[in-house]
Amino acid sequence: MELIEQHTCFGGRQEVWRHRSGVLDCEMRFAVYLPPQARQRRLPVLYWLSGLTCSEQNFITKAGAQRHAAEHGVILVAPDTSPRGDGVANDEAYDLGQGAGFYVNATQAPWSSHFRMYDYVVDELPRLVEAHFPADDRRSISGHSMGGHGALVVALRNPGRYRSASAFSPIVAPSQVAWGEKAFAAYLGDDREAWKAYDAVELLRTAPEKLPLLVDQGDADEFLESQLRPELLRAAAEVAGHPLQLRMQPGYDHSYYFIGSFIGEHIAHHAAALR
Numbered sequence: 191m192e193l194i195e196q197h198t199c200f201g202g203r204q205e206v207w208r209h210r211s212g213v214l215d216c217e218m219r220f221a222v223y224l225p226p227q228a229r230q231r232r233l234p235v236l237y238w239l240s241g242l243t244c245s246e247q248n249f250i251t252k253a254g255a256q257r258h259a260a261e262h263g264v265i266l267v268a269p270d271t272s273p274r275g276d277g278v279a280n281d282e283a284y285d286l287g288q289g290a291g292f293y294v295n296a297t298q299a300p301w302s303s304h305f306r307m308y309d310y311v312v313d314e315l316p317r318l319v320e321a322h323f324p325a326d327d328r329r330s331i332s333g334h335s336m337g338g339h340g341a342l343v344v345a346l347r348n349p350g351r352y353r354s355a356s357a358f359s360p361i362v363a364p365s366q367v368a369w370g371e372k373a374f375a376a377y378l379g380d381d382r383e384a385w386k387a388y389d390a391v392e393l394l395r396t397a398p399e400k401l402p403l404l405v406d407q408g409d410a411d412e413f414l415e416s417q418l419r420p421e422l423l424r425a426a427a428e429v430a431g432h433p434l435q436l437r438m439q440p441g442y443d444h445s446y447y448f449i450g451s452f453i454g455e456h457i458a459h460h461a462a463a464l465r
């Protein structure tokens with residue numbers, strides 16, 4: 191592991207690390223914010239999954255999350271959104287390939303050799319974080335758009351592993367919208383049965399753990415009706431009796447201005463569950 195960035199921030203440290211990922215078979219970067227309390231004791235971790243086109247940088251430079259993490263004594267970890275590098279498959283489009291890993295384990299060539307973001311987020315990254323930083327095994331997860339999809343899927347598939355889950359503007363039903371159909375066909379193949387393991391609306395129907403979900407969605411989001419479709423999550427939650435707080439936020443779009451406006455409430459929500 192190599193430290194490639196460090197900044198003092200709200201009395202703690204914002205760091206960026208580079209490491210060799212065995213799961214992804216490439217070098218990866220992730221950001222970690224260590225609040226001031228981390229100098230005294232081990233702390234819980236909130237994992238943040240970013241959206242299409244993002245790296246580990248977008249969340250740490252745009253969301254304003256560090257102030258709230260310092261207040262609540264929560265470590266923030268934000269990985270990159272895909273494997274990267276010259277030897278890693280890519281596509282010219284912004285919504286496939288590098289920067290668009292969709293938090294799945296790809297089964298199809300040419301993606302399957304590196305694109306295993308699901309295993310990276312669920313297993314390899316937490317193992318690394320809990321071994322190298324003053325972190326304990328209390329975990330929560332959140333994310334935005336493609337990362338909101340990732341956060342919901344990871345939480346729903348791993349009962350007992352996360353204390354809380356939330357999302358901003360998530361792609362709730364990737365099997366039913368263009369972003370998800372394109373990515374899942376490429377990464378997972380044409381058999382839609384295989385897609386269900388990575389679709390929050392599908393997973394929620396049979397989720398063994400009723401982990402309450404907090405979702406914020408701007409009603410002026412340019413992707414609301416074409417790609418996000420939060421009403422599908424609401425309907426599935428009602429049928430399954432799954433606790434969901436879906437808040438439609440008037441006037442907000444898909445940007446980090448929206449995330450910055452509500453990230454404090456999400457971190458407070460996670461901090462309460464992590465206590």
Ligand SMILES: N[C@@H](CCC(=O)N[C@@H](CSC=O)C(=O)NCC(=O)O)C(=O)O
Binds near residue numbers: 240334337444446
């Ligand atoms: N380039 C595309 C859309 C790119 C975009 O809006 N990316 C979002 C996430 S969208 C879903 O995962 C994002 O977080 N961008 C980074 C940022 O810092 O804002 C287009 O222009 O349509």
